[in-house]
Amino acid sequence: MRKVIGVLLAIALVTGVALVAHRPGPAGAQGGGTIEATVTYAGAPVVEKLKVNKDTEKCGTEAMIEKVVVGPNKGLANAVVSVPSAKGAAKAVKTTVDQHGCKFVPHVTAMTPGELDLKNSDDILHNIHTYSTANPSINKAQPKFKKMMTEKFEKPEFVKLTCDVHSWMLGWVAVMPNPFFGVTDAGGNAKIENVPPGKYAVEAWHETLGKQTKEVEVKAGQSTKVAIEMKK
């Protein structure tokens, strides 16, 4: 029995040490730099329109499926800019996607692995139907009286969100391996702060245009600009 306890103790010790050794330093250490990314796309915006035959008081009479949103100066909205190779612990930040006006708001949500709150502020039935490979796919009803649901996304992946009741509803959840990411605004800009200094490949991902990467060097306390052009 003593032997067994001894062995178990040894295992526990080793595991403990390993855990401590593996724990990364505090995210966004003071000496970090900033990446200011601009994502552009020279092509035309892609917006599909659909006539709505139900719930028009909540959804409107015409649904817009915004597949490619291009702003001024060819800025591409809804692209996820990230630094996959940077080292940093995931922050447990509560992220929320709202189903509002029969749209997922925001259209693209980025988060580190953990829980995602799914809100239904429409007062009608929606169903959260996800398409994913690394995370288990979900298909759960969210009737009008269920205002909030929480789901876990534990593995890094781009998860597609759909609603079968309203087929035009489309959203994305970008589950990122580290906290160094941003989603581009209407002008195609995203800012990533507190990136540990070093040379990295910055990645831009878009739901229909795919991925592009660009090399950057991040210096402590400085801001580095990077322009990424998406191609079809």
Next chain:
Amino acid sequence: MSPAGVGGRLARGVTLVASIVFASPALVAAQAGNAMAGKALYELRCVGCHGEKGDGKGPAAELVVPKPRDFTTGLYKIRTSANKAPTDQDLFRIITDGMPGTSMPSWAVLPDKERWNLVAYVKAFAADKFKEAPKKLELPKDVASSGESIKRGKEMFEAIECHKCHGTEGRGDGPSRAELKDEWGHPIAPANLTKRWTFRGGASRTEIATRLAAGVLGTPMPAFIDSVEKPEDIWHLTNYILSLGPDSPGYATLVTVTAVSDAIPDDPSADFWKKLTPNNIPLLGQVIVDPRNFNPSVDLVSVRAVYNDKEIAFHLTWDDPTQSTADPGKKLFADAISLQFPPQPTPGVERPYFLMGDASDAVYLLRWENGKGVTESTANGPTKIAAIQGAEATGKAVYANGQYRLVMKRPLVSKSETRPTFAPMVFMPVAFQAWDGGAGESGTRMSLTSWYYLRLEEPQSGRRFVIPPVVAILTLAVMLLVVRVANRRA
């Protein structure tokens, strides 16, 4: 981490494993199949639809709706487990019983062992999806059906908006119907809750409650276990769904035409019709001549027929999820239905060819079409149809909540030779054809029946109230006489 903690965790782990292995009777009953033996059988029986690679792309796949299962994804519609993977028992049951309303037949003809071997082989297409042992889905405590429970179920049905897909009365005609796609992007139809013999995973209380609780994977049907107000609402919903239609269609073998003495109402919604027993007739896709219809929309028509001294009337009820008139731009056609008779009652068993007759023997068609009304015609085959001049028939239809109700009337006696005359006590051949124009059906793309028989009941008279008592009295008198004679002899 303390050693005691680790020990405790180990102990708990062992208990957990033990409880999974021993506590679940479903798993104990399962047999370990031999995947290699299953492969040979699979390649003989299953490849036609499911494909050699198990990807659901066999040579017959393009003809069937819904599409054959793609085993490589490990995603299965019907499961009794709480996690994604179905239990071996779930797979075994589907292989054994087949899936109603789909092209998957029952393989109960194969010995148990061979079916278990198939389970093992089918799982091997997505082995990683079956690594995690299935967890049993725990349903809330059963609530027996009652008026109150059904009422609560209806409330919940409305609150969770089942009607969005399944329709207000459950006929699969909800507004989201046209938009629904399965995981592979194929259009998919919501279940018609009034025809539960077509439920893919079975129609028992537990099976319905399980589908509601866990959803149907790979389809738009979501899980509701966490999305009802109280867990027992799953059972109230089940009881309500069970109240929407009969257990089985109870198909008729003969269409009985009831004799009435009163006037026959034109209105298909009149109470008059509700009092008559329906004759339910199954329809199948027309697959004999091109273009064929492998996936017919109308699979059942309920016939109520009456006659009086002047006319005969047919009241037809059938489900159609969309009310449609002809719109060539959208490739939509008018919904239609027709009754087919020989032009004259035929002596013996000789009847015209059931598929709208042929060159030598014509048939008479009594047809209703949405937007056009009732027409009469003579057909010498499905593409040789000629209208009969001088209409004698009339009709009126209503459409509501995914269902047509139609009354077609005609004089009992016809003046011309192209139309049959109906006489009591004569077996008259009858056949049915239906078109769901919204599903692109027209012409030979129809659902139909082969010949049935129609029989006009003997006219009701007062005699049925007189003869039986007279017979009874006479019998009694004879018996008394016999007793008396016997007593005398003794």
